[in-house]
Amino acid sequence: MNIVDRLMDDHREIMSMLTDLLNGPIDDAEKYSKKYIEMMSRIEAHERGEERTVYETLSSDLEVRPIALQAMEEHRLVRQLLRELADVEITEEVWLPRLVVANNIIALHVQIEEGNVLPLIQESLNESQREDLDRRFQMEKESIMTVLRS
Numbered sequence: 454m455n456i457v458d459r460l461m462d463d464h465r466e467i468m469s470m471l472t473d474l475l476n477g478p479i480d481d482a483e484k485y486s487k488k489y490i491e492m493m494s495r496i497e498a499h500e501r502g503e504e505r506t507v508y509e510t511l512s513s514d515l516e517v518r519p520i521a522l523q524a525m526e527e528h529r530l531v532r533q534l535l536r537e538l539a540d541v542e543i544t545e546e547v548w549l550p551r552l553v554v555a556n557n558i559i560a561l562h563v564q565i566e567e568g569n570v571l572p573l574i575q576e577s578l579n580e581s582q583r584e585d586l587d588r589r590f591q592m593e594k595e596s597i598m599t600v601l602r603s
Contacts, residue, residue: 455583456507456590457571463499464563470495471556475549482543489543493535494601496559500528502594506586507574517573524570527562534558 470492479485508521538551574583 454587455580456578456587457574457583459587459590460503460507460571461567464567467492467496467499468560468563471552471559475552475556479543485543490539493539494598496535497532497601498594498597500532501597502590504528505593506590507570510578510586511570511573514577517577520569520573524562524566527558527565531555531559531562 470488474485474489474492477485477488504525508525511517511521534551534555538548538555541548541551574586578586
């Protein structure tokens, strides 16, 4: 697998997790909260992994650097929003509206990344480089998940 395929798969998984939370009943607040924390951890690991591999690689090109910086700023905002939401009780009235806003921001980020960043990776790196970047991304992501779960 190469990095482009991996990121597309991650995006689908993250959006599916968000959809499940948005559509799922909150009949068991503890279980629902655990699902939210797991999703939040996966998003953070994905973002940090991207920043340390994909965006670090792309940032060396001065023409592409602004796109990488914008994406990393979007990551920062998403992390902040998700952490703030983690401090809100799921039963509070603002929980679902805030989750909807987070979903919308993440969906827009995914759309921009898949429309702008992934084609840049496809054009600027050969298959071997994309596979190597994927291995590095996976290692980073797994390392971050280990820390987040501890």
